[in-house]
Amino acid sequence: MAEMWINMGPQHPMTHGLWNLRIKVDGETIVDAEPEIGYLHRGYEKIMEVREFQKNVVLTDRLCYVSSITWSHCYCLACEAVMDLDVPERAKYLRVVTNELQRIASHLMWLAAFGPDLGLLTALLWALRERELFLDLIQLISGARMNQNYPRIGGVRNDAPPDFEKYCRKVIVHFRKKLAEHEMVFEQSKLFQVRTVGVGRISKEAAIDWGVTGPNLRACGAAIDLRKLDPYDAYPQLEFAPAVEHGGDSYARYKVRVEEMKTSCDIILQALKKMPAGPYRVKPPRRCEGEGFRRTEDSRGEALFYVIGDGDDRPYRVKIRSPVFSSIAAAPIMMRGSKVADVVAIMGSIDVCVGEMDK
Amino acid sequence: MAVEGQIIARLKERFGEGTFRSMGIVRDRVVKIAIERKDLFAVCQFLKEQLGMEHITSITAVDWRDRFESVYHLTSWKRNAMVQINARIPHDDPHIDSVVPLWNGANFHEREAYDLMGIVYDGHPNLVRILLPKDFEFFPLRKDFPQEVDRQYVSRRKIGGA
Numbered sequence: 278m279a280e281m282w283i284n285m286g287p288q289h290p291m292t293h294g295l296w297n298l299r300i301k302v303d304g305e306t307i308v309d310a311e312p313e314i315g316y317l318h319r320g321y322e323k324i325m326e327v328r329e330f331q332k333n334v335v336l337t338d339r340l341c342y343v344s345s346i347t348w349s350h351c352y353c354l355a356c357e358a359v360m361d362l363d364v365p366e367r368a369k370y371l372r373v374v375t376n377e378l379q380r381i382a383s384h385l386m387w388l389a390a391f392g393p394d395l396g397l398l399t400a401l402l403w404a405l406r407e408r409e410l411f412l413d414l415i416q417l418i419s420g421a422r423m424n425q426n427y428p429r430i431g432g433v434r435n436d437a438p439p440d441f442e443k444y445c446r447k448v449i450v451h452f453r454k455k456l457a458e459h460e461m462v463f464e465q466s467k468l469f470q471v472r473t474v475g476v477g478r479i480s481k482e483a484a485i486d487w488g489v490t491g492p493n494l495r496a497c498g499a500a501i502d503l504r505k506l507d508p509y510d511a512y513p514q515l516e517f518a519p520a521v522e523h524g525g526d527s528y529a530r531y532k533v534r535v536e537e538m539k540t541s542c543d544i545i546l547q548a549l550k551k552m553p554a555g556p557y558r559v560k561p562p563r564r565c566e567g568e569g570f571r572r573t574e575d576s577r578g579e580a581l582f583y584v585i586g587d588g589d590d591r592p593y594r595v596k597i598r599s600p601v602f603s604s605i606a607a608a609p610i611m612m613r614g615s616k617v618a619d620v621v622a623i624m625g626s627i628d629v630c631v632g633e634m635d636k
Numbered sequence: 637m638a639v640e641g642q643i644i645a646r647l648k649e650r651f652g653e654g655t656f657r658s659m660g661i662v663r664d665r666v667v668k669i670a671i672e673r674k675d676l677f678a679v680c681q682f683l684k685e686q687l688g689m690e691h692i693t694s695i696t697a698v699d700w701r702d703r704f705e706s707v708y709h710l711t712s713w714k715r716n717a718m719v720q721i722n723a724r725i726p727h728d729d730p731h732i733d734s735v736v737p738l739w740n741g742a743n744f745h746e747r748e749a750y751d752l753m754g755i756v757y758d759g760h761p762n763l764v765r766i767l768l769p770k771d772f773e774f775f776p777l778r779k780d781f782p783q784e785v786d787r788q789y790v791s792r793r794k795i796g797g798a
Contacts, residue, residue: 315767488741598694606744
Protein backbone atom coordinates (compact mmCIF):
# COMPACT_ATOMS: atom_id res chain seq x y z
CA MET A 278 0.00 0.00 0.00
CA ALA A 279 1.15 3.55 -0.67
CA GLU A 280 2.66 5.36 2.28
CA MET A 281 1.35 8.74 3.25
CA TRP A 282 1.84 11.46 5.84
CA ILE A 283 -0.97 12.35 8.25
CA ASN A 284 -1.07 15.33 10.60
CA MET A 285 -2.24 14.57 14.13
CA GLY A 286 -2.59 18.09 15.41
CA PRO A 287 -2.09 20.95 16.04
CA GLN A 288 -5.74 20.62 17.11
CA HIS A 289 -6.22 17.07 18.27
CA PRO A 290 -7.33 15.75 21.68
CA MET A 291 -4.20 13.57 21.79
CA THR A 292 -1.82 16.54 21.89
CA HIS A 293 -2.93 17.88 25.32
CA GLY A 294 -1.80 21.27 24.17
CA LEU A 295 -0.72 22.63 20.87
CA TRP A 296 1.74 20.71 18.78
CA ASN A 297 1.65 18.63 15.67
CA LEU A 298 2.62 15.00 15.26
CA ARG A 299 3.18 14.05 11.64
CA ILE A 300 2.99 10.32 11.13
CA LYS A 301 3.83 8.34 8.02
CA VAL A 302 1.49 5.42 7.67
CA ASP A 303 1.35 2.34 5.54
CA GLY A 304 -2.27 1.30 5.90
CA GLU A 305 -2.74 1.22 9.67
CA THR A 306 0.93 0.75 10.54
CA ILE A 307 3.17 3.67 11.47
CA VAL A 308 6.35 3.76 9.44
CA ASP A 309 7.77 7.01 10.71
CA ALA A 310 6.81 9.96 12.87
CA GLU A 311 7.96 13.53 13.23
CA PRO A 312 6.96 15.88 16.03
CA GLU A 313 6.51 19.49 15.03
CA ILE A 314 6.66 21.84 17.97
CA GLY A 315 6.93 25.54 18.67
CA TYR A 316 3.29 26.62 18.57
CA LEU A 317 3.51 27.81 22.16
CA HIS A 318 6.96 29.40 21.98
CA ARG A 319 6.94 32.54 24.11
CA GLY A 320 10.65 33.36 24.10
CA TYR A 321 11.21 32.67 27.78
CA GLU A 322 14.98 32.72 27.60
CA LYS A 323 14.92 36.17 25.99
CA ILE A 324 12.27 37.62 28.30
CA MET A 325 14.22 36.49 31.35
CA GLU A 326 17.22 38.52 30.29
CA VAL A 327 15.44 41.83 31.00
CA ARG A 328 13.85 40.90 34.31
CA GLU A 329 15.57 40.89 37.65
CA PHE A 330 16.62 37.56 39.11
CA GLN A 331 13.80 37.44 41.62
CA LYS A 332 11.11 38.53 39.18
CA ASN A 333 11.84 35.59 36.92
CA VAL A 334 10.37 33.21 39.49
CA VAL A 335 6.93 34.37 38.38
CA LEU A 336 7.81 33.47 34.80
CA THR A 337 9.29 30.07 35.54
CA ASP A 338 6.07 29.18 37.37
CA ARG A 339 4.29 29.40 34.06
CA LEU A 340 6.64 27.07 32.22
CA CYS A 341 4.38 24.22 33.13
CA TYR A 342 1.09 25.12 34.71
CA VAL A 343 0.58 21.67 36.25
CA SER A 344 4.03 21.56 37.83
CA SER A 345 4.79 25.18 38.70
CA ILE A 346 6.63 24.76 41.99
CA THR A 347 9.12 22.22 40.68
CA TRP A 348 10.09 24.57 37.85
CA SER A 349 10.54 27.74 39.86
CA HIS A 350 12.35 25.68 42.47
CA CYS A 351 14.86 24.52 39.86
CA TYR A 352 15.41 28.12 38.73
CA CYS A 353 16.00 29.23 42.33
CA LEU A 354 18.54 26.44 42.84
CA ALA A 355 20.45 27.50 39.73
CA CYS A 356 20.49 31.15 40.85
CA GLU A 357 21.72 30.07 44.27
CA ALA A 358 24.52 28.14 42.55
CA VAL A 359 25.57 31.33 40.76
CA MET A 360 25.27 33.46 43.88
CA ASP A 361 26.90 30.83 46.10
CA LEU A 362 24.03 31.13 48.52
CA ASP A 363 23.17 28.76 51.33
CA VAL A 364 19.52 28.13 52.08
CA PRO A 365 18.29 27.71 55.69
CA GLU A 366 17.57 24.17 56.77
CA ARG A 367 13.84 24.73 57.25
CA ALA A 368 13.48 26.15 53.74
CA LYS A 369 15.06 23.01 52.32
CA TYR A 370 12.43 20.87 53.98
CA LEU A 371 9.60 23.20 52.98
CA ARG A 372 10.83 22.98 49.40
CA VAL A 373 10.86 19.20 49.52
CA VAL A 374 7.32 19.11 50.88
CA THR A 375 5.91 21.52 48.27
CA ASN A 376 7.86 19.82 45.48
CA GLU A 377 6.42 16.45 46.33
CA LEU A 378 2.90 17.82 46.76
CA GLN A 379 3.29 19.35 43.32
CA ARG A 380 4.63 16.11 41.90
CA ILE A 381 1.59 14.19 43.12
CA ALA A 382 -0.74 16.86 41.72
CA SER A 383 1.11 16.72 38.41
CA HIS A 384 0.99 12.93 38.18
CA LEU A 385 -2.72 12.99 39.00
CA MET A 386 -3.28 15.52 36.24
CA TRP A 387 -1.43 13.16 33.93
CA LEU A 388 -3.64 10.28 35.04
CA ALA A 389 -6.69 12.43 34.46
CA ALA A 390 -5.55 13.06 30.90
CA PHE A 391 -4.34 9.55 30.17
CA GLY A 392 -7.60 7.84 31.17
CA PRO A 393 -9.86 9.62 28.67
CA ASP A 394 -7.19 9.06 25.99
CA LEU A 395 -7.94 5.37 26.34
CA GLY A 396 -11.68 5.80 26.84
CA LEU A 397 -11.70 5.56 30.62
CA LEU A 398 -13.63 8.65 31.59
CA THR A 399 -13.82 7.52 35.21
CA ALA A 400 -10.11 8.18 35.55
CA LEU A 401 -10.59 11.84 34.64
CA LEU A 402 -13.18 12.41 37.33
CA TRP A 403 -11.45 10.38 40.01
CA ALA A 404 -7.96 11.72 39.47
CA LEU A 405 -9.14 15.33 39.37
CA ARG A 406 -11.11 14.74 42.57
CA GLU A 407 -7.97 13.51 44.34
CA ARG A 408 -5.83 16.25 42.81
CA GLU A 409 -8.08 18.86 44.36
CA LEU A 410 -7.00 17.70 47.84
CA PHE A 411 -3.37 18.35 47.00
CA LEU A 412 -4.15 21.67 45.38
CA ASP A 413 -5.92 22.60 48.62
CA LEU A 414 -2.75 21.78 50.56
CA ILE A 415 -0.66 23.81 48.15
CA GLN A 416 -3.13 26.66 48.48
CA LEU A 417 -2.87 26.42 52.23
CA ILE A 418 0.88 26.88 52.18
CA SER A 419 1.30 29.23 49.22
CA GLY A 420 -2.05 30.96 48.78
CA ALA A 421 -2.75 29.82 45.24
CA ARG A 422 -3.94 26.67 43.56
CA MET A 423 -1.79 27.11 40.48
CA ASN A 424 1.13 29.34 39.48
CA GLN A 425 2.02 29.66 43.13
CA ASN A 426 5.14 31.85 42.97
CA TYR A 427 6.26 30.12 46.13
CA PRO A 428 10.00 29.33 45.96
CA ARG A 429 12.36 32.24 46.38
CA ILE A 430 16.04 32.66 45.67
CA GLY A 431 17.37 32.03 49.17
CA GLY A 432 14.47 30.02 50.53
CA VAL A 433 10.72 30.05 50.22
CA ARG A 434 8.22 32.91 50.35
CA ASN A 435 6.48 32.06 53.60
CA ASP A 436 6.44 29.53 56.35
CA ALA A 437 3.93 26.69 56.59
CA PRO A 438 0.69 27.67 58.33
CA PRO A 439 -0.10 26.18 61.76
CA ASP A 440 -1.45 22.64 61.60
CA PHE A 441 -0.11 22.15 58.10
CA GLU A 442 1.36 18.81 59.10
CA LYS A 443 -1.99 17.66 60.46
CA TYR A 444 -3.78 18.48 57.21
CA CYS A 445 -1.07 16.78 55.14
CA ARG A 446 -1.37 13.61 57.20
CA LYS A 447 -5.12 13.60 56.86
CA VAL A 448 -5.00 14.01 53.09
CA ILE A 449 -2.30 11.40 52.62
CA VAL A 450 -4.11 8.77 54.70
CA HIS A 451 -7.21 9.40 52.59
CA PHE A 452 -5.26 9.50 49.32
CA ARG A 453 -3.49 6.21 49.92
CA LYS A 454 -6.85 4.48 50.21
CA LYS A 455 -8.13 6.15 47.07
CA LEU A 456 -4.97 5.36 45.13
CA ALA A 457 -5.51 1.66 45.85
CA GLU A 458 -8.94 2.03 44.25
CA HIS A 459 -7.37 3.74 41.24
CA GLU A 460 -4.95 0.89 40.81
CA MET A 461 -7.77 -1.63 40.95
CA VAL A 462 -9.80 0.23 38.36
CA PHE A 463 -6.88 0.48 35.96
CA GLU A 464 -5.09 -2.78 36.44
CA GLN A 465 -8.16 -4.97 36.44
CA SER A 466 -9.55 -3.30 33.37
CA LYS A 467 -9.11 -5.55 30.35
CA LEU A 468 -9.41 -2.55 28.08
CA PHE A 469 -6.60 -0.72 29.82
CA GLN A 470 -4.33 -3.77 29.68
CA VAL A 471 -4.96 -4.36 25.98
CA ARG A 472 -4.29 -0.75 25.09
CA THR A 473 -1.08 -0.32 27.08
CA VAL A 474 0.82 -3.57 27.67
CA GLY A 475 3.58 -3.93 25.08
CA VAL A 476 2.62 -0.67 23.36
CA GLY A 477 5.26 1.95 22.64
CA ARG A 478 8.17 -0.09 23.82
CA ILE A 479 11.62 1.51 24.06
CA SER A 480 14.81 -0.14 25.31
CA LYS A 481 16.91 1.29 28.10
CA GLU A 482 19.87 1.92 25.76
CA ALA A 483 17.75 3.73 23.17
CA ALA A 484 16.05 5.79 25.87
CA ILE A 485 19.39 6.97 27.26
CA ASP A 486 20.77 7.65 23.79
CA TRP A 487 17.77 9.82 22.91
CA GLY A 488 17.93 11.73 26.18
CA VAL A 489 14.74 10.39 27.76
CA THR A 490 14.71 10.99 31.53
CA GLY A 491 12.43 10.79 34.53
CA PRO A 492 9.54 8.36 34.89
CA ASN A 493 9.79 7.43 31.21
CA LEU A 494 13.38 6.25 31.69
CA ARG A 495 12.67 4.52 35.00
CA ALA A 496 9.98 2.54 33.18
CA CYS A 497 12.77 0.99 31.07
CA GLY A 498 14.49 -0.53 34.08
CA ALA A 499 17.02 2.19 34.88
CA ALA A 500 17.09 3.30 38.51
CA ILE A 501 17.99 6.88 37.59
CA ASP A 502 16.56 9.51 39.87
CA LEU A 503 18.31 12.85 40.34
CA ARG A 504 16.92 13.14 43.84
CA LYS A 505 19.32 10.29 44.61
CA LEU A 506 22.13 10.81 42.08
CA ASP A 507 22.55 14.59 42.28
CA PRO A 508 20.80 15.33 45.57
CA TYR A 509 19.64 18.82 46.39
CA ASP A 510 17.81 20.42 49.32
CA ALA A 511 16.87 17.98 52.06
CA TYR A 512 16.69 14.85 49.90
CA PRO A 513 19.97 13.36 51.21
CA GLN A 514 18.45 13.26 54.70
CA LEU A 515 15.33 11.39 53.58
CA GLU A 516 14.95 7.72 52.90
CA PHE A 517 13.22 6.59 49.77
CA ALA A 518 13.81 4.38 46.76
CA PRO A 519 12.98 5.47 43.22
CA ALA A 520 10.23 3.44 41.54
CA VAL A 521 11.53 1.26 38.72
CA GLU A 522 9.70 -0.90 36.19
CA HIS A 523 11.17 -3.08 33.49
CA GLY A 524 8.57 -3.19 30.73
CA GLY A 525 9.56 -0.04 28.85
CA ASP A 526 6.01 0.20 27.49
CA SER A 527 3.05 2.45 28.20
CA TYR A 528 1.91 0.20 31.03
CA ALA A 529 5.29 0.42 32.77
CA ARG A 530 5.18 4.20 32.46
CA TYR A 531 1.79 4.18 34.15
CA LYS A 532 3.05 1.88 36.92
CA VAL A 533 6.09 4.03 37.61
CA ARG A 534 3.99 7.15 38.06
CA VAL A 535 1.58 5.44 40.42
CA GLU A 536 4.48 4.08 42.48
CA GLU A 537 6.05 7.52 42.49
CA MET A 538 2.94 9.03 43.99
CA LYS A 539 3.25 6.56 46.88
CA THR A 540 6.95 7.39 47.29
CA SER A 541 6.12 11.09 47.32
CA CYS A 542 3.58 10.52 50.10
CA ASP A 543 6.29 8.83 52.17
CA ILE A 544 8.75 11.64 51.47
CA ILE A 545 6.25 14.30 52.51
CA LEU A 546 5.52 12.58 55.83
CA GLN A 547 9.22 12.05 56.54
CA ALA A 548 10.08 15.64 55.69
CA LEU A 549 7.29 17.03 57.85
CA LYS A 550 8.52 14.95 60.76
CA LYS A 551 12.16 15.94 60.41
CA MET A 552 11.54 19.60 59.59
CA PRO A 553 13.54 21.80 61.98
CA ALA A 554 12.37 25.17 63.26
CA GLY A 555 14.16 28.32 62.23
CA PRO A 556 14.30 30.89 59.46
CA TYR A 557 12.89 29.96 56.07
CA ARG A 558 14.54 32.55 53.87
CA VAL A 559 17.76 34.51 53.53
CA LYS A 560 18.23 37.69 51.58
CA PRO A 561 19.91 37.02 48.25
CA PRO A 562 22.38 39.47 46.71
CA ARG A 563 20.82 41.74 44.15
CA ARG A 564 23.59 41.38 41.60
CA CYS A 565 25.82 38.50 40.78
CA GLU A 566 28.56 37.51 38.42
CA GLY A 567 29.53 34.10 37.15
CA GLU A 568 27.72 31.07 35.89
CA GLY A 569 26.12 28.05 37.38
CA PHE A 570 23.59 25.35 36.77
CA ARG A 571 21.48 22.96 38.76
CA ARG A 572 19.34 20.10 37.66
CA THR A 573 16.41 18.63 39.51
CA GLU A 574 14.09 15.71 39.16
CA ASP A 575 11.03 17.42 37.77
CA SER A 576 7.71 15.57 37.56
CA ARG A 577 8.57 14.76 33.95
CA GLY A 578 12.30 14.15 34.15
CA GLU A 579 15.55 16.02 34.27
CA ALA A 580 15.06 19.78 34.45
CA LEU A 581 18.11 22.00 34.20
CA PHE A 582 18.63 25.72 34.49
CA TYR A 583 21.92 27.20 33.32
CA VAL A 584 22.21 30.81 34.50
CA ILE A 585 24.92 33.33 33.66
CA GLY A 586 25.19 36.64 35.50
CA ASP A 587 27.35 39.49 34.25
CA GLY A 588 27.34 41.59 37.40
CA ASP A 589 23.99 43.19 36.65
CA ASP A 590 20.78 42.58 38.58
CA ARG A 591 19.43 40.57 35.68
CA PRO A 592 20.71 37.33 34.18
CA TYR A 593 22.89 37.63 31.10
CA ARG A 594 21.65 34.33 29.74
CA VAL A 595 19.29 31.64 30.99
CA LYS A 596 19.00 28.21 29.47
CA ILE A 597 16.04 26.02 30.25
CA ARG A 598 16.40 22.31 29.67
CA SER A 599 12.98 20.77 29.41
CA PRO A 600 12.60 17.02 29.92
CA VAL A 601 9.63 16.82 27.56
CA PHE A 602 11.61 18.51 24.78
CA SER A 603 14.03 15.58 24.84
CA SER A 604 11.48 12.85 25.44
CA ILE A 605 9.39 13.92 22.49
CA ALA A 606 12.41 13.51 20.21
CA ALA A 607 12.31 9.83 21.10
CA ALA A 608 8.60 9.51 20.24
CA PRO A 609 9.29 8.21 16.70
CA ILE A 610 11.36 5.35 18.18
CA MET A 611 8.48 4.31 20.41
CA MET A 612 5.97 4.60 17.61
CA ARG A 613 7.51 2.79 14.66
CA GLY A 614 5.63 -0.40 13.93
CA SER A 615 2.60 0.44 16.07
CA LYS A 616 -0.90 1.04 14.77
CA VAL A 617 -2.46 4.47 14.36
CA ALA A 618 -4.79 3.87 17.30
CA ASP A 619 -1.77 3.30 19.57
CA VAL A 620 -0.45 6.82 19.04
CA VAL A 621 -2.79 8.13 21.71
CA ALA A 622 -1.73 5.46 24.22
CA ILE A 623 1.96 6.16 23.56
CA MET A 624 1.92 9.96 23.55
CA GLY A 625 -0.44 10.02 26.52
CA SER A 626 1.95 7.90 28.57
CA ILE A 627 4.93 10.20 27.89
CA ASP A 628 3.18 13.03 29.76
CA VAL A 629 3.60 15.92 27.38
CA CYS A 630 3.45 19.46 28.73
CA VAL A 631 3.64 21.92 25.87
CA GLY A 632 4.40 24.94 28.02
CA GLU A 633 7.81 23.69 29.08
CA MET A 634 8.54 22.00 25.77
CA ASP A 635 8.14 25.15 23.69
CA LYS A 636 9.43 27.58 26.32
CA MET B 637 40.55 9.12 43.47
CA ALA B 638 37.23 10.84 43.22
CA VAL B 639 35.46 10.61 39.93
CA GLU B 640 35.99 14.26 38.94
CA GLY B 641 39.75 13.94 39.46
CA GLN B 642 39.79 10.80 37.31
CA ILE B 643 38.01 12.54 34.47
CA ILE B 644 40.43 15.46 34.50
CA ALA B 645 43.44 13.15 34.66
CA ARG B 646 42.21 11.03 31.75
CA LEU B 647 41.47 14.09 29.63
CA LYS B 648 44.91 15.57 30.31
CA GLU B 649 46.57 12.27 29.52
CA ARG B 650 44.79 11.93 26.19
CA PHE B 651 44.77 15.50 24.88
CA GLY B 652 47.54 17.28 26.78
CA GLU B 653 47.25 20.52 28.70
CA GLY B 654 47.36 22.70 25.61
CA THR B 655 43.92 21.66 24.34
CA PHE B 656 42.10 23.10 27.32
CA ARG B 657 41.70 26.80 27.98
CA SER B 658 40.63 25.90 31.49
CA MET B 659 39.66 22.89 33.57
CA GLY B 660 38.08 22.83 36.95
CA ILE B 661 35.75 21.16 39.40
CA VAL B 662 32.48 23.01 39.85
CA ARG B 663 31.22 20.94 42.75
CA ASP B 664 31.15 17.28 43.68
CA ARG B 665 30.99 15.10 40.58
CA VAL B 666 30.82 18.04 38.17
CA VAL B 667 33.76 18.99 35.93
CA LYS B 668 33.95 22.03 33.71
CA ILE B 669 36.29 22.37 30.72
CA ALA B 670 36.74 25.06 28.09
CA ILE B 671 38.06 24.23 24.62
CA GLU B 672 38.28 25.56 21.07
CA ARG B 673 35.72 24.45 18.53
CA LYS B 674 38.16 22.35 16.48
CA ASP B 675 38.69 19.94 19.38
CA LEU B 676 35.04 19.52 20.24
CA PHE B 677 34.22 16.32 18.40
CA ALA B 678 37.36 14.48 19.50
CA VAL B 679 36.83 15.45 23.14
CA CYS B 680 33.16 14.45 23.03
CA GLN B 681 33.99 11.15 21.38
CA PHE B 682 36.60 10.41 24.04
CA LEU B 683 34.19 11.35 26.81
CA LYS B 684 31.48 9.14 25.41
CA GLU B 685 33.51 6.09 24.47
CA GLN B 686 36.19 6.04 27.15
CA LEU B 687 34.59 7.80 30.09
CA GLY B 688 31.01 6.58 29.68
CA MET B 689 29.18 9.90 29.17
CA GLU B 690 26.15 8.25 27.63
CA HIS B 691 23.56 10.95 28.18
CA ILE B 692 23.47 14.44 26.74
CA THR B 693 21.60 16.70 29.11
CA SER B 694 21.58 19.87 27.11
CA ILE B 695 23.25 21.88 24.40
CA THR B 696 22.98 25.62 24.35
CA ALA B 697 24.78 28.64 23.01
CA VAL B 698 25.81 31.93 24.58
CA ASP B 699 26.47 35.19 22.78
CA TRP B 700 29.43 36.96 24.44
CA ARG B 701 29.31 39.80 21.86
CA ASP B 702 32.90 39.16 20.72
CA ARG B 703 32.47 35.40 20.43
CA PHE B 704 29.94 32.62 20.76
CA GLU B 705 30.13 29.69 23.06
CA SER B 706 28.41 26.38 22.57
CA VAL B 707 27.83 24.83 25.98
CA TYR B 708 27.39 21.09 26.43
CA HIS B 709 26.25 19.33 29.58
CA LEU B 710 27.14 15.64 29.46
CA THR B 711 26.11 13.08 32.04
CA SER B 712 27.34 9.64 32.89
CA TRP B 713 24.65 7.71 34.73
CA LYS B 714 27.02 4.83 35.49
CA ARG B 715 29.73 6.94 37.07
CA ASN B 716 27.23 9.54 38.25
CA ALA B 717 29.33 12.41 36.96
CA MET B 718 28.78 15.44 34.79
CA VAL B 719 30.98 17.41 32.42
CA GLN B 720 30.27 20.90 31.16
CA ILE B 721 32.09 21.81 27.97
CA ASN B 722 32.32 25.41 26.80
CA ALA B 723 33.46 25.46 23.17
CA ARG B 724 34.57 28.81 21.83
CA ILE B 725 33.30 29.91 18.40
CA PRO B 726 34.34 33.10 16.54
CA HIS B 727 31.53 35.63 16.18
CA ASP B 728 31.90 36.11 12.43
CA ASP B 729 31.91 32.40 11.58
CA PRO B 730 29.39 30.59 13.80
CA HIS B 731 30.10 27.01 12.77
CA ILE B 732 30.87 23.99 14.96
CA ASP B 733 30.81 20.23 14.51
CA SER B 734 27.59 18.46 15.32
CA VAL B 735 27.61 15.77 17.99
CA VAL B 736 24.49 14.01 16.68
CA PRO B 737 26.63 11.07 15.43
CA LEU B 738 27.51 10.44 19.08
CA TRP B 739 24.18 11.10 20.79
CA ASN B 740 20.83 11.05 19.03
CA GLY B 741 19.52 13.14 21.90
CA ALA B 742 21.64 16.05 20.63
CA ASN B 743 19.42 16.39 17.57
CA PHE B 744 16.68 18.60 19.00
CA HIS B 745 19.04 20.56 21.24
CA GLU B 746 21.27 21.55 18.33
CA ARG B 747 18.26 22.51 16.28
CA GLU B 748 17.11 24.74 19.12
CA ALA B 749 20.52 26.40 19.47
CA TYR B 750 20.57 26.99 15.72
CA ASP B 751 17.04 28.34 15.78
CA LEU B 752 17.53 30.84 18.58
CA MET B 753 21.23 31.70 18.36
CA GLY B 754 22.19 30.94 14.76
CA ILE B 755 25.05 28.54 15.45
CA VAL B 756 25.44 26.19 12.47
CA TYR B 757 26.15 22.62 13.57
CA ASP B 758 28.06 21.07 10.64
CA GLY B 759 27.01 17.51 9.96
CA HIS B 760 23.58 17.74 11.59
CA PRO B 761 21.10 15.57 9.65
CA ASN B 762 18.22 18.04 9.68
CA LEU B 763 19.28 21.51 10.79
CA VAL B 764 16.05 23.51 10.43
CA ARG B 765 14.21 25.82 12.77
CA ILE B 766 12.34 24.02 15.51
CA LEU B 767 10.56 26.55 17.74
CA LEU B 768 10.19 29.55 15.46
CA PRO B 769 8.38 29.67 12.10
CA LYS B 770 10.38 28.44 9.11
CA ASP B 771 10.41 31.87 7.45
CA PHE B 772 11.65 33.77 10.52
CA GLU B 773 14.70 35.79 9.55
CA PHE B 774 16.46 36.54 12.83
CA PHE B 775 18.18 34.75 15.67
CA PRO B 776 16.44 36.23 18.69
CA LEU B 777 18.77 35.19 21.50
CA ARG B 778 21.67 37.13 20.02
CA LYS B 779 22.47 40.27 21.94
CA ASP B 780 22.04 42.49 18.89
CA PHE B 781 18.40 41.42 18.58
CA PRO B 782 16.54 44.23 20.36
CA GLN B 783 13.75 43.58 22.74
CA GLU B 784 10.91 45.90 23.56
CA VAL B 785 11.21 46.54 27.27
CA ASP B 786 8.44 47.63 29.55
CA ARG B 787 9.75 50.48 31.66
CA GLN B 788 8.92 48.90 35.01
CA TYR B 789 11.30 46.08 34.27
CA VAL B 790 14.28 48.24 33.39
CA SER B 791 16.59 48.50 36.34
CA ARG B 792 17.40 51.97 37.67
CA ARG B 793 21.01 51.53 36.77
CA LYS B 794 20.15 50.94 33.14
CA ILE B 795 17.89 54.00 32.92
CA GLY B 796 20.71 56.09 34.36
CA GLY B 797 22.82 55.00 31.43
CA ALA B 798 25.54 53.45 33.55
